[in-house]
Amino acid sequence: MGLQESKVKFLWVLRKRESESLDEGFEERVKERGIVVKQWVDQSRILKHQCVEGFLSHCGWNSALESICYGVSILAWPKIAEQALNARMVVEEIKLGLRVESTCNGMKPLFLKWEGLMKMVKELMEGEMGKQARKRVKQVAELGKMAMADADGSYWQTLDLLINELCNK
Template structure:
């Protein structure tokens, strides 16, 4: 494995160039820094958000009603009449979240007072006793696969409690939805820093370490406070404005005349000359 990784690193550093699933307006000054790690004048090509290209023929704005989505989550969202009132919660498919931490999330969402749609991956966790009855008119918890892009683009969704995996960050940015950032592993910490501190399109959730120091827990109070601030506070309103503006830029980037579209054409021309 170490020999394989060494070969990968060497091949990467000596490559002709690297394709980045992002767009220039988001990366700003970071592109030259990345290019400095490469040899032979390799070029960084920001072509993203890549998933938007498949939507160019059908238009970038598609609602649930247009797609005739009949899932439980879609129907529940359609019943929420107030725009930007629901916070969507998902922690991706890689990080394992303990049952005790999921309990804290459940209590925090309940205490926040805001409607929520929560996609839970755990097969062992169940709602704390009595909570299902208390949240039945305000929260929906689903365990099956959900169409995250569709959820984020729904008019009722106004925030995203996220682990900040790069796909989730891009999907939230494109939808113009601010993030309550809760990074857990790998690149998620840098992604969260970029979206919160760099772009101003999110806020961070608070953390505390338990007595044994073995697990960093996010308390129900921190979760409730974070949701309340993102969905109804001044910092949250500012993040929403930045997210909406950034979403417009992201969608424009892949259209004719946009930064990613132009870079893609230059990339293809360069390949033809090779």
Template sequence: MPFIDALRLLKPHFEEALANLPAISLLISDSFLPWTNESALKLGIPRMAFFAMLIKTICARDTPQTGLDNDHQPFMVPGFPHLRLTKADLGKPFDDPNPRHPIYVFDIEVTKATNESHGIVANSFYELEPAYVDHWNDKIGPKVWCIGPLCLARPEAESADRRPGWMKWLDSRSAMNRPVVYGAFGSQAEISVPQLKELAAGLERSGLDFLWVVRAKGVDLGEGFEERVAERGRVVREWVDQLEILRHESVGGFVSHCGWNSVLEGISAGVPLLAWPMIAEQPTNAKFVADELRIGLRIRASDGTRDGLVRREDVERMVRELMLGEKGKEAAENVKSLAEAARMAMDGGSSWQALKQMIDGVCGRKNACSMVTQV
């Protein structure tokens, strides 16, 4: 929370900068900057909240989990009789029906600012979650415009002569017709050393080729691990271009923490996921990936708890099922279809049209906007 508190100090400087810009027709700011809504109202500028998350996540924040006996007792989400969640599917502190955590208090502030905003811009696409988008627009509001996946709007990769070592390694796997499982867990979640060692041992036992991005540069993954797997495994301890990795023809599976950007990149690249959620809304994303979209499998702690250790034998079993098993093949077929839907949404389809309608709606008529500012 210190980072959130520090961001509030930007408010007077932000307002001064806005006031000195040419006339602004629309402000798009991250939903986690709720104070920007006050600034926009003060200056008479319509503000939209940018949501880099699943719309389903914000449809399931009405604490229907009140009165449950345990983390695994199912409950229904209002408006979705087909959907069953458990407290284990909700990130902390939203699994608590009466939370006092500062993050929950902050979420209330975010919700209030969002409700007072002109609308929501979401990094999602309609075909991915139509029931949730419709429910939000019809029953909750303000209106959401899905304009993603934004990763498909990025520039092309660098030329081949500037390819980093990990991409050249993937090229070598492709030349040998050896499929690769890619593993990465984002930049925020802290993974314990015992869990990292179990993951390393599971990858080694799987017998599969793998590229694993490890954020902790100095962590010991087990004595002799990297030497033993050198012929078929690559551990990278630096920033990588994840989307380019996922787009590589050799990559056949993605072991992911299910951060929403990573999920969208996996979908856009047509790569099935092994869902291993860590924090925040990631458990909800993981359930969506595995149970609703059926574009991936879910790995769970060996003792059945939400935060327990995932043992090496379970890592081995689930990675092999993703890459070689029938469930993995089904997930791969499903995600290929969804990848095509994502491409079409951005290429003149639903996301393109939503962006156009949003701009026309805010500005009143075509080309009336003088400036759109995003923060």
């Protein structure tokens, strides 16, 4: 309902068991601006597509890194394990996204109202905070590319230093 009422364009990938609980008629109601996929997809191929500007993510480490590397802002919706910590880092520390509003029990989100999801999807894609997050994540992605650049990048220089240090011991 939150995606439907947000009126933004989206691609929603569902696991088979999740697709069984999809509201009757949802796909028909959003067909002009939304695509629902009910099979496995290559997440990194989707995130690196130039049209993708936001990612509603549980903030698992791999998902967060892929999103950041491809310059896609994150709407964080952590569920378990380290996801809440990753979401906090992404949203509060490095400011590359926003967080959905949910009721919480400590660090674990329990319930998300559709109105809260709608509000934050619209903010990420159309609002000022979302604009700032999208701008910032593009900058961080570019810094990452520079760090990984051929031999001149800081990543390779640091790796060389580590290898030399280990070889000399």
